[in-house]
Amino acid sequence: MNLILILTFIMIIISNTFMMISFFISKKSFLDREKCSPFECGFDPKSLARIPFSLHFFLITVIFLIFDVEIVLILPMIPMFLMINFISWFKINFFFIIILLVGLYHEWNQNMLNWVN
Template sequence: MITLFMMSIIAIFFSNLFMLISFTISKKSFLDREKCSPFECGFDPMNLARIPFSLHFFLITMIFLIFDVEIILILPMIPTFKLVNLLIWYKTSFFFIIILLIGLYHEWNQNMLNWIN
């Protein structure tokens, strides 16, 4: 137990040391106005460098990513059906699917599933 503690202390020490060295060696200047402006061959920019994006599209994308993670978590439940106690498997599956349905209800209640508001 003590060796694990000492190894974690050494790892934290070295990671902090390397971060400190990288911050002191780097030559980044956050206050330089020219570096923060968009580069267009010396001319003034024709339009904004940061185009706006749809926040609703971003939220739909996040819901899709969460849906993918849910599918990844559900898929191992199928092969483990015959390997574990059925009562425990049913309870775990039921609990997981109830959590997913509560999340779906919350998204539906917040009108996040409608593409056009």
């Protein structure tokens, strides 16, 4: 138990030492106007807050995030091929891919994938 406490204490000291060293040798400017603003996205917060917003761009972003999550769900299916029965693996993957294709067809049918109207 004492060994764990000593190692934890040593790790805390080493990490704090490196954080202090990086803080002192960094060339960070605290007077940068963009970094001092509440939004670091390129918008000027002192101007009119009601700027035009592209809803279509937002929907494309949401679709991109949905397909990113789908890729994360598909990747673990590859190692599962060796761990479970082939018929079960095929049914699960077939069902998942059908759901993705139905969603893609619905987005295509609603013209969500067309960038220019």
